[in-house]
Amino acid sequence: MGYDTDESAEQPITELDSETSWQLLSSGALGRLALSVSGRVDIFPVNYVVHEGKVYFRTAEGSKLVELTIHRDVAFEVDEIAEKSGWSVIVHGTARRLQKLSEVAAADELPLRSWLATPKFNYVEITPTEITGRRLVFSDEPDR
Amino acid sequence: MGYDTDESAEQPITELDSETSWQLLSSGALGRLALSVSGRVDIFPVNYVVHEGKVYFRTAEGSKLVELTIHRDVAFEVDEIAEKSGWSVIVHGTARRLQKLSEVAAADELPLRSWLATPKFNYVEITPTEITGRRLVFSDEPDR
Numbered sequence: 001m002g003y004d005t006d007e008s009a010e011q012p013i014t015e016l017d018s019e020t021s022w023q024l025l026s027s028g029a030l031g032r033l034a035l036s037v038s039g040r041v042d043i044f045p046v047n048y049v050v051h052e053g054k055v056y057f058r059t060a061e062g063s064k065l066v067e068l069t070i071h072r073d074v075a076f077e078v079d080e081i082a083e084k085s086g087w088s089v090i091v092h093g094t095a096r097r098l099q100k101l102s103e104v105a106a107a108d109e110l111p112l113r114s115w116l117a118t119p120k121f122n123y124v125e126i127t128p129t130e131i132t133g134r135r136l137v138f139s140d141e142p143d144r
Numbered sequence: 145m146g147y148d149t150d151e152s153a154e155q156p157i158t159e160l161d162s163e164t165s166w167q168l169l170s171s172g173a174l175g176r177l178a179l180s181v182s183g184r185v186d187i188f189p190v191n192y193v194v195h196e197g198k199v200y201f202r203t204a205e206g207s208k209l210v211e212l213t214i215h216r217d218v219a220f221e222v223d224e225i226a227e228k229s230g231w232s233v234i235v236h237g238t239a240r241r242l243q244k245l246s247e248v249a250a251a252d253e254l255p256l257r258s259w260l261a262t263p264k265f266n267y268v269e270i271t272p273t274e275i276t277g278r279r280l281v282f283s284d285e286p287d288r
Binding site: 030032039040043044045073074076088090 | 174176178179180183184185186187188189217218219220221223232234236
């Protein structure tokens, strides 16, 4: 990359271990869900909660849910970007709509607030297959 | 953020017209880029700028750029979510890496700040084919 830095100085990009990534993921509430249907990529902001190693969100009937049922491989990203530093955690996994009454009832107990004043009866669960996280330190671009 | 409404009876979800969506998109600086490669969806936070109807960002050499050159159909989302209300704008379009020296030089004049203290020599341009926006008003979920 042609970028020299003192090892003691903060690195601009630090890969986070899985445990730290999970901690950050669990600390957030707003994420963005990306999925692909027939080659068309789509992305949605969702309110979410982490529970026992899975990500849960609710959705009203609509295109998002339809897409999820068609193609279940998703990417989910959460970040917190401030002026000087930030972090980003990305989960890859599979999404499915909760259908058993027992699991819907369990999900209904999660501290998952819905923003919109519309009924959202559908819970979606993402089972991660991979989690990656990066801590970012911002500054002016180095001289070229 | 530069968006006012005179509607007295606020709906939980309001579809925004194209002009308003462009205004909001232009007001932001941080977006999330979603793309798909061989059925695997990925998502990245990027710093961006809007110029003459297109979205520009920079990227270092790496997986993101490689993916973009493999599959150019992308979705790009920008939002601003506060406690009581928010908005989200989603662009679908095609991404390409700027390669002509003249267009790279023009992009280099854009007010596009790079966060990371790593050299980022690659400009990517998204040409939107579709833009949609929604304004969201949050409240407690209605009684079921």
